[in-house]
Amino acid sequence: MAESERDPRFDEDLIGLDPEDPEVQAFAAHLNRMQRCEPGFTIEASLSRVADFAESSSRAGGLRWWVAATVAVLIVFGVIWASWDIVVHAVHWLTAG
Known part of the structure; x- marks a missing residue:
């Protein structure tokens, strides 16, 4: 890893740890994910969090x-059930009129 690509965490939070160690790099990535400050109500943020979970x-x-x-x-199963419920109500609403 070049000095210009170095995570700033190694100068702030992870002082003294080897930035070339894969376990330390994984821990730095974990800290970055934990302290992410982005709005959680957007589609992109939701998909990002689902990707993190996966x-x-x-x-x-x-x-x-x-x-x-x-x-x-x-x-x-929740998504399938909710979708089915919406379809059933939509069909019922269309045929009742």
């Missing part, structure tokens, strides 16, 4: 992986 759950193992998979399945 990336972190793919690194997890054991019980954490099963919990993340269960949450993902429940979200998918």
Whole structure:
């Protein structure tokens, strides 16, 4: 990593740690994700957070992986159920008129 590409965290929060160490780089990336200050109500932010969840759950193992998979399945079922409910109400509204 070139000096110009160095994360500023190594001069502020991670003083004394080796910036070339992959574990330290991963920790710096983790700190950057944790302290991100962006609006959470935009589509882009929501998709970014879903991507972060997917990336972190793919690194997890054991019980954490099963919990993340269960949450993902429940979200998918919730979206399918809500979509079906909207379609049924729309068809009912169109045929009632």
